[in-house]
Amino acid sequence: MGQITIEEVAKLAGVSPATVSRALRSPEMVRDSTRKRVLKIIKEKKYVYHALAADLSRQRSANIGLIIPSTIGSIFVRTVFAILEKAQEHGYTVTIGNSKYNPEIEMSVLRTLNERHPAGLLLTGYCVRKEELLEEINRSGIPTVIMWEKPDDPQLSYVGIDNYRAAYTMTEYLIGLKHQRIGLILGPYSKVDRVHKRFEGYRDCLSDHGLPWDDLLVVEKEPTLADGMEAMNRLMSLANRPTAVFAASDVMAFGAMAAAKEKGLKVPADVSIAGFDDIDFSAYADPPLTTIRVNGIEIGEMALSCLLDMIENPSPQPRQICLKTDLVVRNSCRSLE
Amino acid sequence: MGQITIEEVAKLAGVSPATVSRALRSPEMVRDSTRKRVLKIIKEKKYVYHALAADLSRQRSANIGLIIPSTIGSIFVRTVFAILEKAQEHGYTVTIGNSKYNPEIEMSVLRTLNERHPAGLLLTGYCVRKEELLEEINRSGIPTVIMWEKPDDPQLSYVGIDNYRAAYTMTEYLIGLKHQRIGLILGPYSKVDRVHKRFEGYRDCLSDHGLPWDDLLVVEKEPTLADGMEAMNRLMSLANRPTAVFAASDVMAFGAMAAAKEKGLKVPADVSIAGFDDIDFSAYADPPLTTIRVNGIEIGEMALSCLLDMIENPSPQPRQICLKTDLVVRNSCRSLE
DNA sequence: TTGTATGCGTTATCAG
DNA sequence: CTGATAACGCATACAA
Numbered sequence A, B: 001m002g003q004i005t006i007e008e009v010a011k012l013a014g015v016s017p018a019t020v021s022r023a024l025r026s027p028e029m030v031r032d033s034t035r036k037r038v039l040k041i042i043k044e045k046k047y048v049y050h051a052l053a054a055d056l057s058r059q060r061s062a063n064i065g066l067i068i069p070s071t072i073g074s075i076f077v078r079t080v081f082a083i084l085e086k087a088q089e090h091g092y093t094v095t096i097g098n099s100k101y102n103p104e105i106e107m108s109v110l111r112t113l114n115e116r117h118p119a120g121l122l123l124t125g126y127c128v129r130k131e132e133l134l135e136e137i138n139r140s141g142i143p144t145v146i147m148w149e150k151p152d153d154p155q156l157s158y159v160g161i162d163n164y165r166a167a168y169t170m171t172e173y174l175i176g177l178k179h180q181r182i183g184l185i186l187g188p189y190s191k192v193d194r195v196h197k198r199f200e201g202y203r204d205c206l207s208d209h210g211l212p213w214d215d216l217l218v219v220e221k222e223p224t225l226a227d228g229m230e231a232m233n234r235l236m237s238l239a240n241r242p243t244a245v246f247a248a249s250d251v252m253a254f255g256a257m258a259a260a261k262e263k264g265l266k267v268p269a270d271v272s273i274a275g276f277d278d279i280d281f282s283a284y285a286d287p288p289l290t291t292i293r294v295n296g297i298e299i300g301e302m303a304l305s306c307l308l309d310m311i312e313n314p315s316p317q318p319r320q321i322c323l324k325t326d327l328v329v330r331n332s333c334r335s336l337e
Numbered sequence C: 001t002t003g004t005a006t007g008c009g010t011t012a013t014c015a016g
Numbered sequence D: 001c002t003g004a005t006a007a008c009g010c011a012t013a014c015a016a
Helices: A005-014 A015-023 A032-044 A051-058 A076-089 A104-114 A130-140 A163-176 A191-206 A225-236 A250-262 A280-284 A296-312 B005-015 B019-024 B031-046 B051-058 B074-087 B103-115 B131-138 B164-178 B193-208 B225-236 B250-262 B280-282 B296-312
Strands: A063-068 A095-100 A120-123 A145-148 A157-161 A182-186 A218-220 A242-246 A272-275 A291-293 A320-323 A324-327 B063-068 B093-096 B120-122 B144-147 B157-161 B182-184 B218-220 B244-247 B273-274 B292-295 B320-323 B327-328
Touching: A005 A015, A005 A032, A005 B218, A015 A182, A015 A225, A051 B051, A051 B292, A063 A076, A063 A157, A063 A191, A076 A095, A076 A296, A076 B093, A076 B225, A095 B074, A104 A120, A104 A130, A104 A191, A104 B074, A120 A296, A120 B193, A157 A163, A157 A296, A157 B144, A163 A182, A163 A191, A163 A242, A163 A272, A163 A291, A163 A324, A182 A191, A182 A250, A182 B005, A225 A250, A225 B280, A242 A250, A250 A272, A250 A280, A250 B280, A280 B225, A280 B250, A296 B019, A324 B051, B005 B218, B019 B031, B031 B120, B031 B157, B031 B292, B063 B074, B063 B103, B074 B093, B074 B296, B093 B103, B103 B120, B103 B131, B120 B157, B120 B296, B157 B296, B164 B182, B164 B193, B164 B292, B182 B193, B182 B225, B182 B250, B225 B244, B225 B250, B244 B250, B250 B280, B296 B320
Parallel strands: A063 A095, A063 A120, A120 A145, A145 A157, A157 A320, A182 A218, A182 A242, A242 A272, B063 B093, B063 B120, B120 B144, B144 B157, B157 B320, B182 B218, B182 B244, B244 B273
Antiparallel strands: A095 B093, A291 A324, B292 B327
């Protein structure tokens, strides 16, 4: 309603608008007494700063765009919260878009965010149509950091994890437990690069250990509890069924555990199940889930620092950070010996 | 980088800036051929619309501010995603702030969001210092909808649930199962109004059924798995321990289940456990959790429709919607008979 | 240290 | 249907 502007504050304080602006943004340029007088009026009249106008004038904004691809129950939630928190600390707001694992939507969301000219962009990318996305990023010139993966493009800044290595590690762990037939339950790996890397890690590890390949052992589903359950059911109804199942997301692993129990199969006595992510529930499950720990919070925090650095110290070379993941051994996998 | 403006597009298309603007925002006001010419240039030159400038000029924005109080693992995630999705459909962006259950932060986040002059505000409030918050809301005149609770103030618009009734219902259900000593595990109810209502529902139901009051049966903790576990441990080490425990959030209920199992207690044979929220995991737990279903997605969707309606059809009377919650009976509670 | 004047990119009003 | 022009609220270069 009563939206007071800087000009009216100036009038009331008996100074010029410029002085009010300075009192707010660069206090050191203003005499103490003047500043206090201005601030008093501001408080009295409940003036609210118009950040949009300021952004337009100064040609840069204090807002960060964030795109997540996610559906409910997403592992990115931790990352998002970490970003929110750090951004707030640094005086930035965060505008979020959801690409819903759909490249069309991803582009359109990116464009919408760009129209608000954010100071920087944080992407958890779908990245199938990479060229187009890349072009948009380059053209806009807005500092951008990719999260959760290690894109091949050497130009891009990212804070990610080595999905390939992590999946390889888990597979190798299961092989070390003498499992020969290992099922793999995956999110949409034919579409999502990050998930595809996990597939490759599994595949190569099997091959490196001389284990035979079996298409039937790999099930691609949506990353939900229900789909994890379905996938497990399919695996368990195989003639020659796996002794261990690697679900490349904890949520799917829990679906798989439920399916096993429903079939009267004990975990890990009858079948071993491993996950990926280490969400909060994993340690509290019955049995506690063996999984790959990904520090989503750290990803968010690092990505934001990176981005802020890029915003404040522009430089051509990209920041590339690969965070480590850990194998967390709990009780959902047993040795076959 | 090459940020083209509407003016340059105009020059290239041989028209005035106003015409370009119209070609974009009100196509019907422009001759077909002209519009096509303009649009062609826009595509060729990869012009990107400057939403901030537009907002400033037109004195309204296409951005919605959203405040959640939440920590990780929050039940609000579903609501947030629902809002994101619907907002995008309607051409709005969403800027999120996290109040972290802290009234100071809540106010400061609210102010920061207001500085960007959003079209509307969605609050999942902490709302302890209601007066101050209310004043800020009224003063700014920005349409605001409270979510997840039923504030007492008749002026406020909200889309909430009846936390009191829901908790009462669950308590009554447990009493119907012949439980006489019922533990209550709660989030910070002394600070969060929404949670306090659940406490009242439990308390009044007990009293209405002539059951004695015992302070020791109520444990207040943070809404996390770890704290749910701790709370349960405390309850189970009571001399006269409860036969049923009502955890007023599913996350805490899972912590409680883990604690019970660790102590060698079977659920529900040795102790019944009930939750609140019906998060995705609840149906997949072992045993599946009896709980109160809250449709977080619906809350988000309704709140957004409400807000959009308020934005487009300003009117003095508040919109107040109370969504129903359901008792979902699964297998984590047994009858004592 | 402070004031003046101009510009940021768009929209709206008013003519034509 | 289209063009010129004045806002929108603030920041900054330049002047004082």
